[in-house]
Structure formats: C-alpha cells, structure tokens
Amino acid sequence: MTTSxxxxxxxxxxxxxxxxxxxxxxxxxxxxxxxxxxFEATAIAEFDTPWAIAFLPDGRLLVTEKPGGxxxxxxxxxKSGVSGVPEVAASGQNGLLDVAVSPRYSEDGTIYxxxxxxxxxxxxxxxAKARLDESGGGARLSEFSELFRQKPGGRGQxxxxxAFDPEGTHLFLTVGDRMEPETAQDPDMxxxxxxxxxxxxxxxxxxxxxxxxxxxxxxxxxxHRNPYGLAFAPDGRLWLHExxxxxxxxxxxxxxxxxxxxxxxxxxxxxxxxxxxxxETRPEFAAPPLYWNLVIAPAGxxxxxxxxxxxWKGSALIGGLAGLCLVRVTFDExxxxxxxxxxxxxxxxxxxxxxxxxxxxxxxDDQPGRLLRLAPPGK
Ligand SMILES: [Ca+2]
Numbered sequence: 001m002t003t004s005x006x007x008x009x010x011x012x013x014x015x016x017x018x019x020x021x022x023x024x025x026x027x028x029x030x031x032x033x034x035x036x037x038x039f040e041a042t043a044i045a046e047f048d049t050p051w052a053i054a055f056l057p058d059g060r061l062l063v064t065e066k067p068g069g070x071x072x073x074x075x076x077x078x079k080s081g082v083s084g085v086p087e088v089a090a091s092g093q094n095g096l097l098d099v100a101v102s103p104r105y106s107e108d109g110t111i112y113x114x115x116x117x118x119x120x121x122x123x124x125x126x127x128a129k130a131r132l133d134e135s136g137g138g139a140r141l142s143e144f145s146e147l148f149r150q151k152p153g154g155r156g157q158x159x160x161x162x163a164f165d166p167e168g169t170h171l172f173l174t175v176g177d178r179m180e181p182e183t184a185q186d187p188d189m190x191x192x193x194x195x196x197x198x199x200x201x202x203x204x205x206x207x208x209x210x211x212x213x214x215x216x217x218x219x220x221x222x223x224h225r226n227p228y229g230l231a232f233a234p235d236g237r238l239w240l241h242e243x244x245x246x247x248x249x250x251x252x253x254x255x256x257x258x259x260x261x262x263x264x265x266x267x268x269x270x271x272x273x274x275x276x277x278x279x280e281t282r283p284e285f286a287a288p289p290l291y292w293n294l295v296i297a298p299a300g301x302x303x304x305x306x307x308x309x310x311x312w313k314g315s316a317l318i319g320g321l322a323g324l325c326l327v328r329v330t331f332d333e334x335x336x337x338x339x340x341x342x343x344x345x346x347x348x349x350x351x352x353x354x355x356x357x358x359x360x361x362x363x364x365d366d367q368p369g370r371l372l373r374l375a376p377p378g379k
Contacts, residue, residue: 025267025279028339029247029292033325035341038309039360039374045077046368052098052300053353053363053371057105061353061361062132063371064113066095072132072139073371075355084130084141088115089123093226097160102129102199103168109133111141112171114160122153125160125190127173127201147201148218150190154178157226157243161301166232170204171197172220174227174240181263184223187216192262194230194240194254196220208257223260223285229301230254234314237335241298241318244268245276249295250288251318251329251337261285267293290337296323299365300351306358308379315340319349321365326352326374 049066056062061073062082067090070082088096094116102110109131116123127148130141159176177184177192184192187209195218196204203210203217210217221240229241238254248268252260265285266276279287292298300319304312316329316337323342326349330340350365360374 025287026290026338027293028290029294031339031342033342033344035343037343038376040377042373044371044373045073045079046370049367050350050363050369051096052351053361054099054101055353055355056101059356062099062111064096064099066090068096080139082139082141084144089118093156094123094158097158098162100162103164112162114162116158119153122155124150124153125158125175154180159227161228161230163230163232166236171199172230173197174230176226184262188214190215192222192224193219194221220256221254221258221260223262225262228299229318231301231303233303234305239316241301243297244295246271247293247295249292249298251290252288258286267291296320296325296327302352302354304354306354308358308375317352317360319352319362321348324348326362
C-alpha cells in the first residue's frame, strides 16, 4: 500500500467512525401491495394534475395544480380559485409545485409556494410567500414576495418541497439536481440540496456553512437527486425521500452537514443500465436506511400522529407515483425505518396530508386527478 493510499484509508475510517451508527440498508422494493385497507376512500373533488395539498387550521385545503392553478377547497369539495399566482413554466415535472401554510398562520395569514418559473437559460425553482387574502369576496394572494430564485436555471427534476421545523422558526426546502447530476455535489450550485432558511427566506443562523456566501450559507445537507418528500417526525427528526435513477429510491434521515452521495453513489443504476457505485462502497456518504429497488417513485410525505387510525401513530405515509400506492413506514426503537405495509391505490399518488380530524387525504397525479379522503368506514 502506498503512503497516499494508506492516508485515504485512514481518512475513510475516520469519516466512517464519524457517521451515525446505522442499521444495514433495507430494500423494500419487492414488497407487494397486498395490505388490507383499514379505510374507505371518498372522492371529494377533481383537479388538473394536482401536485400538493395542505390544510389550513380551519380544515379547508389548499391544492396546487401543476399547470398553475391554486384552489381553496372545503372538505365537502367546494372549490374556489385563488388569484395572483405568477406565471409558471409548466412542462414535464415543472410547474406550480408545493404549497405550505405558515407555522404562524393565525398571526401572519401567510402561505408559501414553490414553482418553476420561466427564466433566462432554462427554468428556475422559486420559493415565494404571500398572504391568503379573502377580504372583499374571493381569494387572492396579496403582499406577494419572492424569497429564493435558483440561478442558473435548469431543466426537470426541480424538487421544491417545503417543511417547517416543530418550533416553527425555520423553513426547509428541497432542491433537485435539475437533471445535471454532478451539480448536486457542487457547494455553490442550488442543486441537489436541502436548504434551511428563516421564514423570510434568509440563510438561517447556525447552518453548517453559515459564514460563507451564497448557496453554501443556505445549505443544510447535500448530494440529493430529486426529493419530493420532506417532513419532521413526531420525535423532531427530519426525514426526506428522493427518487433514484433506475432503482434506488431513498428514505433518508437528514442531519446538518451530511452528504447523501448523489451522483457518486446510489442504490440504483443509470437509465442506460450503466452501474453506479453503491452507498456501502463510500462510507463518507450517508446511506439510506430504507430504499426501494424496484422503485415506487415516492411523492409526498406526512407523519401520522392522530387517533383516527390508532395503529398508524408514529408512521410515515408516502405516496407512490410509479408504485400506484400509499406506503406506510414504521420505525423501530432505534429510529430505523422499514416499510410496514403498502396499499394499492390503482393510481399515481402525488401528495399526502393529514386533516385536523385525523383523516388522511391524498391526490392522484392525473388529468383529472382526484382528491381522496381516507378514513375508517363510517368515520
Ligand atoms: Ca443517496
């Protein structure tokens, strides 16, 4: 062994020792969707390619449509359009994406949106906030404020998921690799990252590279491909799922400063069939404790804490696009996840949210796509 090889071996060992102890990665990609459904699914309304759903404190929902529509919807299915959404670049995976309700909504009346905007040299992921203004009849966005705009622009795989920490003081945002994989490892590119921001969209104090300029100051974790799920568990841990390439969808516990490896390592391969090194070959990258190969194409993530489905308490609920399913993930005493059951929904599931009464709501990725309420029979 040469001196430099010995040095790199020592470095690898040191990095491996610094990583959190984790159980072996579990592949849930071959699990069948055979779970008996403890719910009835009731179709509430239909939308044109719905992308995200979020509940207001009063039990109404906000629903985005990928082509650019934003709606307020009652639990009986009465829809009203919200005006003031800016022009979006709606094509392929791009368009109007996530909607999230401010953790201080009762005081600030604010919602957050992500969308892909037309821009020079491509299309850019944008994070914006606005007040949901229902004064004077109808609903509109007022005091619209753009908080973040990705530069340079890119192609598909935008990410764009918003989550707030349990304290309601920070906004977390996923950014996809925009189909340029190597940019996920570039600390100066707003690609393949999770950002941690203030509620006004500024780099949050205490971030791993808080003293640096630009993208680095915003970055909480790096090396992601295309994350369409991000949420805090009841125990305060942050979880993310991201789509793999050909195989290797990942469910990752997100910790500050860690690198999750894309595109250097993956549990899937290139679409061409060309292999990608596996996570276990590079311990300096955080490996997913749970992954899917075959893929489910995960979209939407919500943790369940209500009593309406008592057996689901503490579970993560994940929609499957390619999987045509709803996946329930449970955690052992060490916090390690595994897929507990998979419900066949016979449609591409784009997002999942839990209503104030504990019912689970999902939307189908279709044209039209249905908004469905899942509740125990008769509830
Ligand atoms: Ca990874």
